[in-house]
Amino acid sequence: MPTVLITGASRGIGRGFVDRFNEAGWRVISTCRDPGSAGLGGEVHPLDVTEQASVDALATTLKGEPIDLLLNNAGIYGPRTYAYDEIDYDAWAEVLSIDAMAPIRVAAALTENVAASNRKLMVFISSVMGSIAETATGEGMIYRSSKACLNAAVNVMSHGLQGHGIACVLFHPGWVRTDMGGPTAAIDTTTSVRGMFDVIDGLQAKDNGRFINYDGTDIPW
Numbered sequence: 341m342p343t344v345l346i347t348g349a350s351r352g353i354g355r356g357f358v359d360r361f362n363e364a365g366w367r368v369i370s371t372c373r374d375p376g377s378a379g380l381g382g383e384v385h386p387l388d389v390t391e392q393a394s395v396d397a398l399a400t401t402l403k404g405e406p407i408d409l410l411l412n413n414a415g416i417y418g419p420r421t422y423a424y425d426e427i428d429y430d431a432w433a434e435v436l437s438i439d440a441m442a443p444i445r446v447a448a449a450l451t452e453n454v455a456a457s458n459r460k461l462m463v464f465i466s467s468v469m470g471s472i473a474e475t476a477t478g479e480g481m482i483y484r485s486s487k488a489c490l491n492a493a494v495n496v497m498s499h500g501l502q503g504h505g506i507a508c509v510l511f512h513p514g515w516v517r518t519d520m521g522g523p524t525a526a527i528d529t530t531t532s533v534r535g536m537f538d539v540i541d542g543l544q545a546k547d548n549g550r551f552i553n554y555d556g557t558d559i560p561w
């Protein structure tokens with residue numbers, strides 16, 4: 341039975357992944373900031389992805405346990421309306437910390453677990469909004485630049501982790517009806533998660549470094 345570890349499992353896309361991987365018979369390790377109020381069943385561990393002590397504690401708890409798929413999903417959008425000349429720099433730093441730095445922090449702490457598994461996969465939930473090629477608006481600088489930073493960091497890391505046999509893949513989950521995506525988003529969580537699950541299930545070492553839509557098509561950087 342393969343093992344998946346999911347960050348930000350309390351709600352939204354992360355919660356959808358918990359349900360889908362459980363349905364598929366995987367061992368699911370859910371992580372979230374407040375397990376007590378998340379209402380998640382099964383194996384749940386506390387994890388604030390921005391706190392090094394929290395990440396280290398999880399790594400200590402899971403030491404020696406193979407993790408086939410590390411699924412870095414936790415993220416925030418931050419302020420929605422700011423143009424470049426209205427930036428709240430503290431808010432920008434917070435979004436960078438959660439969306440760009442934290443996934444690398446978690447990946448670094450759990451690299452040995454993934455390297456010890458059969459599938460050796462790290463998946464990072466990014467966004468098409470992090471694609472510089474697809475940006476045609478002057479809005480959303482904080483979120484767009486934070487996801488672009490994640491994309492660049494994972495691209496660099498994918499080269500470094502090749503030596504461990506680990507494949508790193510970035511996903512755009514679609515515009516999804518969650519707290520972040522809002523009620524008018526294009527697709528529901530089930531459609532997004534089922535699409536990504538099917539793509540993830542077929543990933544191989546040669547997919548290392550790809551940036552993929554939830555339907556399996558490549559996204560330009």
Ligand SMILES: NC(=O)c1ccc[n+]([C@@H]2O[C@H](COP(=O)([O-])OP(=O)(O)OC[C@H]3O[C@@H](n4cnc5c(N)ncnc54)[C@H](OP(=O)(O)O)[C@@H]3O)[C@@H](O)[C@H]2O)c1
Pocket residue numbers: 347348349350351352353354372373374387388389390413414415416417438465466467468512513514515516517518519520521522525
């Ligand atoms: N929804 C969309 O349309 C869309 C589109 C493109 C990309 N994405 C990406 O998809 C991912 C999931 O988004 P979503 O739509 O499911 O958002 P969501 O419904 O707002 O859920 C966000 C999740 O991230 C967790 N989180 C936030 N900060 C955290 C921290 N410091 N430590 C641990 N967990 C933290 C939240 O936990 P709490 O419950 O504790 O707050 C929650 O579980 C994000 O990376 C997002 O950028 C979403």
